[in-house]
Amino acid sequence: MKRYIATVLISVLASMSAWAIMENDGGCQNLQNFFRKVEGYGRLGYSIGGTAPMGMPAEIRKLNKFILQPNVSFGADLIKPASERWGILAGIHFENKAMHIDATVKNYHMEITKDGQSLEGVFTGKNDSHAVQWTFTIPIQAVYKFNDKWKLKFGPYFSYVTSCGFEGFAYDGYLRVDDPTGPKILLGTTKDDRGDYDFKEDVRKVQWGMGLGVDYFFTRKFGVYADLNWGLSGFFKSSFKTLDQTLYPIYGTIGIAYRFK
Amino acid sequence: MRFFNHKTFIAVAVIALAVISTSCFKEEPLNAECDIEMAWVHVDDLEASFYNANDTLINVISNEDKIVFSMRDDADVTAFAPQFKITPGATITPASGTAHDFSDGPVTYTVTSEDGKWSRKYQVSCNRMARYTTSEIDFDFEHFELDPLYHQFYVWHNSLADGSLGDDWATGNLGFRLSMSQAKADEFPTSVLENGYDGHGVLLITRDTGPLGHMGSNPKPIAAGNMFLGKFNVAKALFNPMLATEFGIPFIQKPVRLSGYYQYSPSAPFTDKQFIEHPDRIDAGDIYSVLYINHDRNGNPLVLYGDNVLSSDNIVAVARVKNVNETNGEWVKFDIEYEYKKEINPDMLANRGYNLTIVFSSSIDGATFEGAIGSTLKVDCVKLTCEEKE
Incomplete structure (x- = not known):
């Protein structure tokens, strides 16, 4: 945890000093100059995506349902131009990355562990998962301006999860205990005979990833944007062993942007 | 300027393709x-x-x-x-x-x-x-071994008429293993009693199902020690445990009385399915036997489960020990007669049309996860007496 906070801080400090170097002289004057040229943007968007393994394993057979979630995102960015075309962006966004899916799996390995006891096996059937995570996200991106209308943005982001959940149920299938030759446990479709789970405690609080986005301003003040945020830290803590694959939050955001400075 | 716009779109398109390609469904595994x-x-x-x-x-x-x-x-x-x-x-x-x-x-x-x-x-x-065997059948519980799959809990064999060993006795131990995979043989609900009434006996103790058993909205916090003639179908053990106990084996004689020895010691506190304590309730054991018709009116096979073994219309006779309560460390003899609710059809009996089960449980309401962890039932030297053949 501390390690991740340190990473975020170092990154922010590094970009600050990069800005300072760009300015090339020191003092208060310098700080005023610095902010004089900074552009400010407000953003309001909607995200769509999922928390998924990198590369779909063959065990996941079919997506039965994908239910849209209230994934609002809002925040502000500052862009400091460094040259005519290049600049650097830093911001703070408050966003929800939620998903609700229903998938069919085959021979999907899982292990439920609690206080020294475990139930391990391979599950074939359906799985309904609902993930929620409200985060404060700090993007730090390089910006390339094609012209007054188009901007391309690319760089890392760091998120702190303020509230989260990952729950769901396995149903309409069976678990083979230990391996495919083990005892077969049937799971039904009602609340009493399906397998509920809640992995809220296992969600990683500090996450990071890479963002790529594009802004299009149709007037000087108003524009639209599209971002892709690709998580590179697993959604769950590394101690979480229930699922074989590491899940990464991968979300695309579209929205409106307003230039306030 | 338009040139750049195209480039941007191409860049976005490439990213989109990358996303799609990683999320494509692979060929179905064999x-x-x-x-x-x-x-x-x-x-x-x-x-x-x-x-x-x-x-x-x-x-x-x-x-x-x-x-x-x-x-x-x-x-x-x-x-x-x-x-x-x-x-x-x-x-x-x-x-x-x-x-x-x-x-x-x-x-x-x-x-x-x-x-x-x-x-x-x-x-x-x-x-x-053979159609007819001896009219007295002894269950001495001397033939046991560790289960063949995990070598972790006990399974019992009964002596058959020809001297070989059968697999007629079942327990819920495999179900208990789902939540307590690290348990040792003598930590399972049903295990071997070293000093029985004569030789080894059966030791049935209501157990805590551990952290996994208490999980979720539909917990199974305890597991009563149980043993019965029939099969344990683990497929239903986790979510429909009443259906996991398939009571009864085909039986070709008319049972008359069931006898044997037991000790019982209720534990405390008594808890319910949600693991809430009920200080006013005292646990009790259960020993009974049921003879029932093993097919429906159309001749299709029928088996009784935990939820209907004492209530089904197919029941022909029941023998049940009343009040299996505290025995203060002494062996108590039980000797009970079967009470017949229906006439026996001799032809049907001879052609394996009836099933018989004998059931022992360390908590009488253990099937609904009510009882006290630690309640102990010891059973040994069970004898089933059947009607003599003319």
């Missing part, structure tokens, strides 16, 4: 399972080989690897050709439907999964039984 799900045999003269048609088909429980055809004692099994329904894509050797000589004992079949990575061996045998 089946990894290798079960015999069903075994049956077609014989030209049913009467000559089997007591009834239901005995020609066996639905195989996933946690069993022994398949036993129950046949007439004079049936010819030198060219017996059982057929099998196996996991789709799997292969079986020897092939389904080929004739083999079963007169010298079990024939081993090997099923290999479609993906070739897994296999299971099954012992298929023909149990040829």
Whole structure:
């Protein structure tokens, strides 16, 4: 945890000093100059995506349902131009990355562990998962301006999860205990005979990833944007062993942007 | 300027493609399972080989690897050709439907999964039984071993009329293992009593199912020690535990009385399904036996489960020890008569149309997860007395 906070801080400090170097002289004057040229943007968007393994394993057979979630995102960015075309962006966004899916799996390995006891096996059937995570996200991106209308943005982001959940149920299938030759446990479709789970405690609080986005301003003040945020830290803590694959939050955001400075 | 716009779109398109390609569904993996799900045999003269048609088909429980055809004692099994329904894509050797000589004992079949990575061996045998055996059957609980799959908990065998050992006794130990995979043999709900009334006995203790058993909105916080004549189908153990206990084995005599010895010691506190304590309730044990008709009106096979073994319309006779309460460390003898609710049909009895179960439980309401962790029932020297044949 501390390690991740340190990473975020170092990154922010590094970009600050990069800005300072760009300015090339020191003092208060310098700080005023610095902010004089900074552009400010407000953003309001909607995200769509999922928390998924990198590369779909063959065990996941079919997506039965994908239910849209209230994934609002809002925040502000500052862009400091460094040259005519290049600049650097830093911001703070408050966003929800939620998903609700229903998938069919085959021979999907899982292990439920609690206080020294475990139930391990391979599950074939359906799985309904609902993930929620409200985060404060700090993007730090390089910006390339094609012209007054188009901007391309690319760089890392760091998120702190303020509230989260990952729950769901396995149903309409069976678990083979230990391996495919083990005892077969049937799971039904009602609340009493399906397998509920809640992995809220296992969600990683500090996450990071890479963002790529594009802004299009149709007037000087108003524009639209599209971002892709690709998580590179697993959604769950590394101690979480229930699922074989590491899940990464991968979300695309579209929205409106307003230039306030 | 427009030129750049195109480039931007291309860049976005490339990213979109990358996302789509990583989330594409891969080709379906081949089946990894290798079960015999069903075994049956077609014989030209049913009467000559089997007591009834239901005995020609066996639905195989996933946690069993022994398949036993129950046949007439004079049936010819030198060219017996059982057929099998196996996991789709799997292969079986020897092939389904080929004739083999079963007169010298079990024939081993090997099923290999479609993906070739897994296999299971099954012992298929023909149990040829005489119609009538002795009128007194003793269960001394001296034949036990660790379970063949995990070598972790005890399983018991009963002595059959011909001197061989049967698998008629079942317990819920395999179900307990789902939540307590690290438990040792003497930490399971049903284990061996070293100093029984005579030799070894059965030790049934209501157990805590541990952290996994308490999880979720539908917890199963305790597991009563249980033992019964029948089969334990682990498939239902986690979510429909009432259906996991398949009570009864085909029985061809008319039971008259059930006797034996027990000790009981209730523990405290008494808890319910939500693990809430009820200081006003005291745990009790349960010892009973039920004889029932093992098919419906149309002749289809029927088995009684935890939720209807004492209430079904198919019940013919019940023997139940009243008030299995504190015995203060002393062995107490029970000797109870079967109370008949229906007349026995001798033809149906001779043709395996009735099932008999005998049940022991360390918590009388253990099936609904009510009882006290630590409640202990000890049982030994159980004797079933049947009507003498003229």
